[in-house]
Amino acid sequence: MSDSLYEECGIFGIYSKNSSCDVASQAHLALYALQHRGQESAGLAVCNEGLMQYHRDIGLVPDVFSKDTLEKLGSGNMAVGHVRYSSRDHKSRSNAQPLVVRHVKGSMAVAHNGRLTNAAALREKLELEGAIFHSTSNTEIILHVITKKRIHTHKIEEAVEQAMGEIEGAYSLVIMSPKKLIAVRDPHGFRPLCMGTLGGDTVFASESCALDSIGADFVRDLEPGEIVMVDKDGPHSIKTHCKGLSHLCVFEFIYFARPDSVIAGASVHTARLRAGVFLALEHPVQADVVIGVPDSGLDAALGFSRQSGIPYGVGFIKNKYIARTFIQPSQEERDRSVRIKLNTIEATIKDKRVVLIDDSIVRGTTMSRIVRLIRETGAKEVHVRVSSPPFVNPCYFGTDISSRDNLIACKMSKDEIRDFIGADSLGFLSTDNVKKIAEGAKCGFCAGCFTGEYPIPEPSIVQKSKFEYKISEEM
Amino acid sequence: MSDSLYEECGIFGIYSKNSSCDVASQAHLALYALQHRGQESAGLAVCNEGLMQYHRDIGLVPDVFSKDTLEKLGSGNMAVGHVRYSSRDHKSRSNAQPLVVRHVKGSMAVAHNGRLTNAAALREKLELEGAIFHSTSNTEIILHVITKKRIHTHKIEEAVEQAMGEIEGAYSLVIMSPKKLIAVRDPHGFRPLCMGTLGGDTVFASESCALDSIGADFVRDLEPGEIVMVDKDGPHSIKTHCKGLSHLCVFEFIYFARPDSVIAGASVHTARLRAGVFLALEHPVQADVVIGVPDSGLDAALGFSRQSGIPYGVGFIKNKYIARTFIQPSQEERDRSVRIKLNTIEATIKDKRVVLIDDSIVRGTTMSRIVRLIRETGAKEVHVRVSSPPFVNPCYFGTDISSRDNLIACKMSKDEIRDFIGADSLGFLSTDNVKKIAEGAKCGFCAGCFTGEYPIPEPSIVQKSKFEYKISEEM
């Protein structure tokens, strides 16, 4: 029952002109840089002269890959990597990616970020044609659609091109065939995907920070709808599905992407500073110090401070040793204190009027605890400012907002929320300004979770319920 | 580079009339009893009111299942279990069974023992129709064939029945659908499969020792070609494919099956004693003591002793703590002694003329080391007797004899083998007598690996090589 939002995945691919390049190590380092996009599972597939080897499992990158595992994957000329957040209750090894399948027309490895809107209909159609599914992931559907096309085409990129005519929704893909590496971005460009170059080799990654981590130079973002196929003759672009649309998920700038990434030409860090600037303009307040909730509220807090002139302060220490394996204290212990994960710095807060910045409010429970903590530390006033608008709608494109039931903003007015979290005042970034935070970004945005306006039709509920198979994931 | 033969798998299934039976625990205990049939991976699927949960991984049963894992699998009314030996060089998690798939007509879990002879042709056909494969196992092919039939049939047992018309070779199967448990044996009955009853519940197992382990009563073996479907109305038999053929792998009696199992009405232990009796009759020798190579040669040694009147002795101690994780000593250390895994008992051997019994000779290297060990211990003579004929042909039905290159009997005459292993004399059980060891067995035998006469045509080499996909298993 997490009170945070999650991106579904991060993807990476590399094509080297050197047939015995240490592509596994490159991909492994890149996955570390993309780990923030998915912490549930990680995986890598390497292609060496057409032979594909892979390893994937539940866990963080360092849990999944040992030195031994990397060495066994060996060298090659291509690799595809993936990190995943699973929105399900329990983690499933069978949903880890990249998916790797055998086929008479050549093997294939696929890494996917996003979510299809016509998954249920596609899956039913495929199953009635005899397809069998080993997982619940959308990615397996994509694999089937591509394979169906591939039987009748000469080139895999043609199969991908045709498949794009059938799948709908959000998808950034990196696909590896025995001889080619193919990167794909859906026609709306919901999820980011960029291309880089590393000593003449071609790399693809969800974010530019992954390019930095391996010393690659950023080349450009893929266009919405673009297919880039790389083979021994270098990268080749197919733009059949480029329809001039552009609906990048605005939450990439607010929270998902790493601050050191640059998306659509705009710095993510700068966008968050600007969100703080806009907040200061929209919801000014008299106060003594501006503090951010670590780590995601810090940038906006600095922006708010710069615009408002209220000093920026360090209000919290986040315990970096509290790991995923943290043994929860008993309820009694928890009530006694919440300062295990996050402690306040009294010198910054005591007797001060505090502006507290965070990137979003989902269920409100975490923010409520944080406000109480600040009051206990001696703050005279607590003014909460949120660097995104209220969530009032589900997301169908890969963000983990499954239902309105868990969204506080669907159930309470702004004043009620303020009272619920115990703040003296509360301000959200406006839906107008949220689209302006990425100054100079060469793209349009999807802000459906805030506005309810989606660039493509919402999937019908009927389809969803019909698709309730009685099978549970692998433990 | 093992010098032993391996069975491919052991399977188990249970259908309880009690909808919240602890079927996972029952299956777990049964897998312990079947562990000798496969030590590479283990798995279990449980069905609770149509909801299937499963767990499978590389390792022995105690490695794969913790108390926690079993509890998570929970109770239900059906379970399917599997242990597997992988003939490949490295172990693959993706080949672990049971396979569990989702489908609009109902989920399905399958456990398989055997090998298809038309796998390559079937797979190519399926792939050209759009099927994609996640593993290299024959079992996935069977799943696809059944699913193709299932789309157009009302009942899953009809789909299975139709699928049996397409798949050829050796297969014993246990299949679980949301409401039914189905056991299948191929029309030749290459691999064993028996049915038992446990307080009114129905169980299936590769061997009767698995029934004993959970306190179930043996009912009968499935007939070759028989389908037994169990649902709430109890077991129901379908005999469309029962063609009166019977070709049980004779090596089940010689080595694979556990001595306490009864197959086709014959005791495995007694069969091995009789193999020793026949050996004593075929290859008599003057000697002071008969010893068997632990554990598989002990029964035949006792039989040889009884027939010949030469005293039975305990010649070896096998170190039971040398586990799979044993760290190999360096070559120098190994040369100095082989007595880490197997030490001799001098009191039994020294100054004696020794008859040494083992169940088979594959490459001859192990036997050669054992004979040297006995001589070093002071034996005056070493007479080797083998309770099976020489291997001169590959097996296409699930035994791991992949090629003639590794078979010493394909490369050397009997005298050359005797000299290679350093014995004073050498005798193999005759192909005539090997089929008689299972006294009273109500079945015929396949002894193709000894005789070259197979009950169904050998798969063509062309098909095999064509099927060499360049993809490696998951690490």
Add this chain to the structure above:
Amino acid sequence: MSDSLYEECGIFGIYSKNSSCDVASQAHLALYALQHRGQESAGLAVCNEGLMQYHRDIGLVPDVFSKDTLEKLGSGNMAVGHVRYSSRDHKSRSNAQPLVVRHVKGSMAVAHNGRLTNAAALREKLELEGAIFHSTSNTEIILHVITKKRIHTHKIEEAVEQAMGEIEGAYSLVIMSPKKLIAVRDPHGFRPLCMGTLGGDTVFASESCALDSIGADFVRDLEPGEIVMVDKDGPHSIKTHCKGLSHLCVFEFIYFARPDSVIAGASVHTARLRAGVFLALEHPVQADVVIGVPDSGLDAALGFSRQSGIPYGVGFIKNKYIARTFIQPSQEERDRSVRIKLNTIEATIKDKRVVLIDDSIVRGTTMSRIVRLIRETGAKEVHVRVSSPPFVNPCYFGTDISSRDNLIACKMSKDEIRDFIGADSLGFLSTDNVKKIAEGAKCGFCAGCFTGEYPIPEPSIVQKSKFEYKISEEM
């Protein structure tokens, strides 16, 4: 609540003339051969030019030592190894051996098999002089006594010699100082210890099977009371404490030692055969087959068969995959069947009058289950013969018979035991004959657990209870 008896420990030492010998690997292999003497913890210390490194932990040898661990221990000219069974309820890492301590007179590593009878008094005296103890083991007491002497002596062997004047009870020791390896056996010779040679290097081991495992040649057993010190000039014997006593634990021949070991010039396997022969003479019976309880009853069963002329049969299959991590079935499942660990072979037992041989009866519960199992398998009669006399006294010298409360023979008459275990007849080996089983053994025996006659005074209970410190072991 085990129904078996346990030896406390196995020890090993090696001194190589080669200063960079792979002594860790040699010791590691030897510990595999001694694993039957202790399965709770294992450890190794290596000395390389005076620098001692060690590794020890709870678990079997393969659990404790990885390839990596062995490599880190590195080469050297001496090593000491230890396996331990802990009689305590929970396992303690702090009691694992060898103990290794630093001291200004030189570091020291000690491996110990046995138990002191004056431990409590010694410990109290030492503590009142300022000594502090990190464990509850007797071995730490020995270390303190030696160290106290060492301060005032020039040579460590002199300190050991003096320490032997203070410690009383059972102890076989291997001690490593920066330059010397010292083996010690207590003046009664309760526990075995032998010396071997390996290409000119000197080795010591609890049993000769450990010498075989590394290809070393057996030289001789240490005399009771003997100290053998090995340095660059080779082994040197000190016999100050050799008082002509000899009281080897007779249970070494009955159960503890490995059948392929030779102790005091007598084969352990032959001794067990002879125990069966004596049993047949003492307690003859009309029957159709003789079977032994695996593994420890098999040798005596063969001896009984040879003497009586009743055929030897294989009555049981023991599941070798049931490991220490076996998840216990629920009580209900257990009641339904005990055939998971041990299944019967019906062909051997059904409609037969069975003689059943085991090495000992402790609490009687296991034997009672086994007799029931044989009856369920169809035996007409079950005649139990036990190849040792009834246990009626505790052991103070290292065997885990802590109190009379757990010994069935202290509470019931022979007839009552027969009825309790459900046998048709019951016969124990006589106390006269038990001392004769090791034909030609050049030693006397302690059979105090059977006779109540101990070679040294029993420790007083007062001392024991006084020594109840309120501290629990490390988890």
Add this chain to the structure above:
Amino acid sequence: MSDSLYEECGIFGIYSKNSSCDVASQAHLALYALQHRGQESAGLAVCNEGLMQYHRDIGLVPDVFSKDTLEKLGSGNMAVGHVRYSSRDHKSRSNAQPLVVRHVKGSMAVAHNGRLTNAAALREKLELEGAIFHSTSNTEIILHVITKKRIHTHKIEEAVEQAMGEIEGAYSLVIMSPKKLIAVRDPHGFRPLCMGTLGGDTVFASESCALDSIGADFVRDLEPGEIVMVDKDGPHSIKTHCKGLSHLCVFEFIYFARPDSVIAGASVHTARLRAGVFLALEHPVQADVVIGVPDSGLDAALGFSRQSGIPYGVGFIKNKYIARTFIQPSQEERDRSVRIKLNTIEATIKDKRVVLIDDSIVRGTTMSRIVRLIRETGAKEVHVRVSSPPFVNPCYFGTDISSRDNLIACKMSKDEIRDFIGADSLGFLSTDNVKKIAEGAKCGFCAGCFTGEYPIPEPSIVQKSKFEYKISEEM
């Protein structure tokens, strides 16, 4: 070959009036808060009615303690906890704390932070009296000295008091006897130790942040030389050794302590802000942005910004998923980029004159890489400011500055260092101002590592080399 400084340890103790309090959980949470003081090993001992149980191992708190382990430790009325950084090359399980020993006068558990200056002399003396040592830690020496006194005293606090007359150097201790909890701080107060109260129970911790984490209220710091003994009558103070000295390690304020801790009445966070303020005053510079090296340079950077008026910026993203198990990239990969662990934010740095703040420079190699990284990101100028003076002397009191050889400031002039790290200018905090950063702190400081003036004589080298025992740690 780390380029950082380490504190040796963090300690914690709790005495509850409730005899079945969940003291293990409290201590466990507190160790999380103290984890920054030592990441090599962790341990806990619990006392329940005089019975002590403990668990300790190599690893971080979450590695060492599972839910199961905590439950086994159980409830009690006292607990002692410890986290340790080992300055040795390889980690040793035998040096993990708390040390727990048995003794006829009562068991004892000890947790220690600091280092003795007369350790070598004490140890030699003790060993010549017959003491044996299982570890290389100073703590074992303290245990011996206390035990020697304890034999002749009635109360453990008297033994501690007398022992303080013999041990010299830095030590903060928490000691648990069967009935008492004793906290001790050396007469100079080198290492911090504070007392808190939690619902009437008494707690001790190295830092106040540990009190916050369990919801305890801060009471006061222990005075230098003070002993606080807690038993059923509450805390009782012994001030025999309080000599009016006060030499708290100043590096606690600069780096070791957590910013949310308050030591000697001064906020650690505020002290670091002030260090930045002093730096700005001492070494002003014209620049566009001030950035700190995460995490330890951030506070001083904010202080520098406030004083100088140069805007504070976020210059780096630190990858929080790079764990201790991070697989090092090959040298080639490393040369290509250092941006795996630490990436720059171009928007903050490019075309800017940058002031870069870190807390200290040890060997200079890390700072050199960071400066290069900033230049590659496009900075026009890089001005390095260090919030502590240059290290030019070793520390004998628990900070890991073993020798002058690794200190860049011992080998180069300030200008040479500037050139070595590639900065445009370089400024260190002055030794005068470093003692003033903790405004209002009610204590004196030891700044020996900067000034060479130590409050007690340096240990002689002779003693040290004499103490080179040839024994290596347990692996």
